[in-house]
Amino acid sequence: MENEPLIDEALKSELAALYSTEDRHYHDLSHIEAMLALADEYRGLLDDPQAVEAAIWFHDAIYDSRAKDNEAKSAELAEKRLAGRVDPGHLARIAAMINATATHQLPPLRDEDALSDAALLLDMDLAILGADPAVFDAYEQAIRLEYGWVEEPMWRAGRSAVLKSFLARPHIFYTAEFQNRFEPKARQNIERSLAALESGTG
Incomplete structure (x- = not known):
């Protein structure tokens, strides 16, 4: 489990399809790729690059501009798709980062390294x-x-x-x-x- 990427090619294809629907003009694959590029650039600052990458891939997976619960649903999808690929503690950390993108307020994480990763994720999301x-x-x-x-x-x-x-x-x-x-x-x-x-x- 440790050596396998959290987001494998099959999962990337599944998520890429969600980001490629015609109603997406900004929250699309280009946004994800821009964030992944920033994550790569600042990789040295990340405590858990894999968790941050997973949060990036999932954070806008569910997106309906009429809905108020996109982030919560995206976090649920991450929990469902990543179950068994990562331990529950890391999964909770990924879900917390995704949910934080709803308000762009830091999530209630006690672990300072996890909080630092969440801060970087939120900053990458707003770099535009x-x-x-x-x-x-x-x-x-x-x-x-x-x-x-x-x-x-x-x-x-x-x-x-x-x-x-x-x-x-x-x-x-x-x-x-x-x-x-x-x-x-x-x-x-x-x-x-x-x-x-x-x-x-x-």
């Missing part, structure tokens, strides 16, 4: 906020497409509230590495997006 402006704008447009069923006034109000909640934090990112690399640009991108939403041009 600190992307170059053109990439960030494409991300915003993709999110809007995923919420195409929401009428424009409701969309502007809801999206503005989400973005303001990030700006209100002392730090958008938890780790020093991501704060240094992405925080200034993320705040600029969010402020620009808010201005567009509030003026009716975004």
Whole structure:
């Protein structure tokens, strides 16, 4: 069990199919690949790279923009698919990381190494906020497409509230590495997006 990858090729294919449905414009395979690339880049900081990789693969596996329980269902899917591949303690850790992506608040993990991995996972998930402006704008447009069923006034109000909640934090990112690399640009991108939403041009 130790030497086998948690996410083998069969499981990757199964999950890739979930990420490839036509209603996904941002929460697709490209998002997973971007996070996996960051996990590889920061591998030296990870206590349990396999658990983080598994959490990345599963965290948006269930995604319905009309639903409120996507992360919980994604965590349940991970628990079902990974049962027997990893011990219960590690499985609980993976599920906690997936569930944390619902609010982007650190999960209640007592283990400091597990908490550190969760912080890095959440930062990787939000790294897009600190992307170059053109990439960030494409991300915003993709999110809007995923919420195409929401009428424009409701969309502007809801999206503005989400973005303001990030700006209100002392730090958008938890780790020093991501704060240094992405925080200034993320705040600029969010402020620009808010201005567009509030003026009716975004």
